[in-house]
Amino acid sequence: MRATFAVILALTLVASVVLSLWRQAKVVADADLDAAAAYVRGDHADGDLIVVEPAYIVGVRRRLGDLPLWEPRHLVARDLVGFSRVHLVEIDTIGFDGVLAGPLSRFAAQESTQSFGAVRVATFLLPEQGRVVFDLRDEIKNIQVIARYPDGVELPCDRIDRGRRVCPRDSEWSYIGPRTVDIDNQPRECVWMHPIGAGGTLRIETPQIVGLGTIHAAFGFTREASGRAAAPVTVRLLSGDKQLGSRTIPVELGWQRMVAELGGDSGVVAIELETQNNGAAHFCGSLLVVAQGSGP
Amino acid sequence: MSRVGQLIGGAKESAMAVSRDRDLQVAVAIMIVSTLVLAWTATTGFVRDEGYYFRAAAEYHGWFEGLWQNLWAGSPLVSFTDNTLTRAFGYNTEHPGLVKIMMGWTWKVFHVWLGWTSHATGYRLASIVVVAVGNGFTYLFGVRLMSRPVGLLAAAMLMLCPHVFYHAHLACFDGPTMATGVIATYAFWRSLKSPAWIFGAGVAWGLAVATKHNALFLPIVFGLAWLLAHLKEFHLTADRRLAIPAIPWAFFSMLLVGPVILYIFYPYGWHAPFERLGAYYSYHLHHEHYPVEYFGSLLTEPPFPVSFPFVMTGFTVPISILVPGTIGLVVWVWRGIGLSLLPWRSMSARSHERLRVWLMVLSVLVPVLVIALPTSPIFGGTKHWMTMMPFFCLLAAWVVVEASEWLRERLSASIRFGRVVTPLVASAVLAMPACETMRTHPLGHTYFNEFAGGHVGGAALGMSRTFWGGDARELLPVLNDQAEKGAAVFCHRMNWDDFRAYQKDGMLRSDLRWVSDVKVASWALINHQREYQDSEYDVWSESGDDRRPVAVVEFDGVPIVSLYRVGGGMR
Numbered sequence: 001m002r003a004t005f006a007v008i009l010a011l012t013l014v015a016s017v018v019l020s021l022w023r024q025a026k027v028v029a030d031a032d033l034d035a036a037a038a039y040v041r042g043d044h045a046d047g048d049l050i051v052v053e054p055a056y057i058v059g060v061r062r063r064l065g066d067l068p069l070w071e072p073r074h075l076v077a078r079d080l081v082g083f084s085r086v087h088l089v090e091i092d093t094i095g096f097d098g099v100l101a102g103p104l105s106r107f108a109a110q111e112s113t114q115s116f117g118a119v120r121v122a123t124f125l126l127p128e129q130g131r132v133v134f135d136l137r138d139e140i141k142n143i144q145v146i147a148r149y150p151d152g153v154e155l156p157c158d159r160i161d162r163g164r165r166v167c168p169r170d171s172e173w174s175y176i177g178p179r180t181v182d183i184d185n186q187p188r189e190c191v192w193m194h195p196i197g198a199g200g201t202l203r204i205e206t207p208q209i210v211g212l213g214t215i216h217a218a219f220g221f222t223r224e225a226s227g228r229a230a231a232p233v234t235v236r237l238l239s240g241d242k243q244l245g246s247r248t249i250p251v252e253l254g255w256q257r258m259v260a261e262l263g264g265d266s267g268v269v270a271i272e273l274e275t276q277n278n279g280a281a282h283f284c285g286s287l288l289v290v291a292q293g294s295g296p
Numbered sequence: 297m298s299r300v301g302q303l304i305g306g307a308k309e310s311a312m313a314v315s316r317d318r319d320l321q322v323a324v325a326i327m328i329v330s331t332l333v334l335a336w337t338a339t340t341g342f343v344r345d346e347g348y349y350f351r352a353a354a355e356y357h358g359w360f361e362g363l364w365q366n367l368w369a370g371s372p373l374v375s376f377t378d379n380t381l382t383r384a385f386g387y388n389t390e391h392p393g394l395v396k397i398m399m400g401w402t403w404k405v406f407h408v409w410l411g412w413t414s415h416a417t418g419y420r421l422a423s424i425v426v427v428a429v430g431n432g433f434t435y436l437f438g439v440r441l442m443s444r445p446v447g448l449l450a451a452a453m454l455m456l457c458p459h460v461f462y463h464a465h466l467a468c469f470d471g472p473t474m475a476t477g478v479i480a481t482y483a484f485w486r487s488l489k490s491p492a493w494i495f496g497a498g499v500a501w502g503l504a505v506a507t508k509h510n511a512l513f514l515p516i517v518f519g520l521a522w523l524l525a526h527l528k529e530f531h532l533t534a535d536r537r538l539a540i541p542a543i544p545w546a547f548f549s550m551l552l553v554g555p556v557i558l559y560i561f562y563p564y565g566w567h568a569p570f571e572r573l574g575a576y577y578s579y580h581l582h583h584e585h586y587p588v589e590y591f592g593s594l595l596t597e598p599p600f601p602v603s604f605p606f607v608m609t610g611f612t613v614p615i616s617i618l619v620p621g622t623i624g625l626v627v628w629v630w631r632g633i634g635l636s637l638l639p640w641r642s643m644s645a646r647s648h649e650r651l652r653v654w655l656m657v658l659s660v661l662v663p664v665l666v667i668a669l670p671t672s673p674i675f676g677g678t679k680h681w682m683t684m685m686p687f688f689c690l691l692a693a694w695v696v697v698e699a700s701e702w703l704r705e706r707l708s709a710s711i712r713f714g715r716v717v718t719p720l721v722a723s724a725v726l727a728m729p730a731c732e733t734m735r736t737h738p739l740g741h742t743y744f745n746e747f748a749g750g751h752v753g754g755a756a757l758g759m760s761r762t763f764w765g766g767d768a769r770e771l772l773p774v775l776n777d778q779a780e781k782g783a784a785v786f787c788h789r790m791n792w793d794d795f796r797a798y799q800k801d802g803m804l805r806s807d808l809r810w811v812s813d814v815k816v817a818s819w820a821l822i823n824h825q826r827e828y829q830d831s832e833y834d835v836w837s838e839s840g841d842d843r844r845p846v847a848v849v850e851f852d853g854v855p856i857v858s859l860y861r862v863g864g865g866m867r
Contacts, residue, residue: 001698002698002699002701002702003702004705004805005620005623005695005696005698005699005702006699006700008619008620008623008697008699009619009620009695009696009721009725012615012616012619012620013616013724013725013728015615015746016614016728016746017728019615019746019747019749020746023579023746023749023750023752023753023852026749026752027752027853028853029850031684038579054756056752056755056756057427057752057853057854058736058845058848058850058853058854058855058858059853060849061843061844061845062844062845063844064844065842065843065845066841066842066843066844068841069843093752093852093853093854094749094750094752094753094756095749095752095753095755095757096756115619153718162815162838168298178612178837179833179834179837180833180834180836181830181833182829182830182833188748188832194866215381222828223832226594251322
């Protein structure tokens, strides 16, 4: 038995050294990150998005976090509406499995690839999607928000506080404003829109949008609320008085998308939210209007 | 006995006494070295609970000062009224007072009187000393049950497990409960042959229970070990009565002395022991569950996976300790089964030998199995079953020493200095754990071993990176350097007590303000715990387009704690 111990111990010591060397070899060098960051920054243009994989390495955001940058675990074409190019920064470290390059290459054309040691930068050209004529995140000051409370009172959410349109009641959570939240196990840029209690309606109305085309909307509970919100939320998309679509968002992890085509040259788009119980309804959504083309 | 026989017997006893003295000296040396090393390296950040315990220790110590004053005033009994005791000991009643009382005294002696330590290290010194004493007893236990080299190597291994080394510094109870566990086990073992230790076993267990409730499982370990060791001795007599082997006196001692010691060190309960001690234990029976990330899932409520403590141990103990420890455990379990349960072997071994094996095996397994129960709380990284580690290290050391003995026998013919083989093998085994402990200090609780792939592997597997909010100490110099005068700091998992403790020890500027809301902060510390990830997104939401942290504590690129400037300006 002692001999067996000795053999296993020897193998363990060898494994310990080999695995430690492997671990160290897989640590991305600062010089590689610096070079990759310099390249991306030099090539960056308006409409570009930097996508980083894997999300648990902070080096890219430390260097490029002032530019549009996303650290997703998964993506689909509609996540990229509004962008013209993606710089996919891949770090070949432990656990990296390249899950983003596959979907990207299915709907985008790879423009170039550069390697900087363990860091690879692939630039993808996204298909022509048309011009974004309205992004709810950027237009909080220009929208109208009406809170119709269960007691019949209808009040505008007029007060602007730190970029948020705050409703008169329950102002701590009842506001419309841009936030980054964990929706489907990854960060999402969206607009916080906690629904009013049962019997009430929250209505978000855009200003007159010129150059109507396609509406890309998406909604979901935050990850934390997806396990404990009291009831689903029903979302209606409207153009004037005409309902473009309606969807009930279940209490679960997910980013539920709605797409609608709009006719005419200009118009007003509205979102209405209702629920039977707004307990822990930490809810977020996005609304983009693209002037031409149908998007990816 | 002949004259020669008497002489030989006398010489043997004398030699044994000398070697026992030497063991005691080695144990004391281990205690002193461990204390010095731990005190010297007590640069770990203040974890959430330490803030509470610092305060509790100060308040508890205030009672002794009050007692001294009352003695001089001729009215000592005032200190023993329920009002006075509740005022002094009524904070943090969810843990017994022993370690907190000690913390108050080490703070008083080493910080206030001698000025040798900071405030925090003064408090921490108590648990550091208890851990160091426990490490000395790990050696003694190894000597008694196995051999000197095993005891010595195990004591070194214990301090070179990064998670253990981290917890050994904290003014908390996880290090001390590990230490008092091994002390009580040693005392129980000694009591089986030495009547003088029977009372000692009761005292040791009492001190263990007065340290933390984990010690309540020790009688289960001792009882099961005794039962398994004497299984074959239970039988029906001719008159159909059950014959039970002699029950060790230590159990009676523990039953009588243990509660008395717990009572002494729970002054809050002196006037209502059943009600208040009952409330203390009830608190832990119904402890809330904090979220824990495990293989990418956020576990929030029972049932928790049975695999959790086994997998976490497998990923957080350096593999040159993990592998021999696991082999040792398997061999000793098999040995125990062979000695106690297999009929053709059981009668050949003495019950003392069987008890030795089962005591070791169960001391490793019971703490893990308790946490493996689907309803047991699993927050707190690996600290809740850390009480197994001294025994696990003993088994690991046993395998290493056995292997090196085999090697020495093979090599003794070919090399002159066979004596150096065991130290050389031991050094090889300890080299990587030592490197990893140094590399990860003072954030040893974030360590993942070679099997997991280190910090990056742990993050890729979706395991918890950190917990308890103590990591931000590393970033305080940056904050001190860059924050505006009077700036509000969102401290995330660092609580107000810890913030004040940093200020008190001069590690954080006194003008900086602790705030709990990102919206009113101009700086934010973010601990990278998945369950609190939303806080970092809140910082981003408040910071506009720039999501670059000002500074990050990272391992191999994986962030542990980040410092952000929020909103780009003073609030």
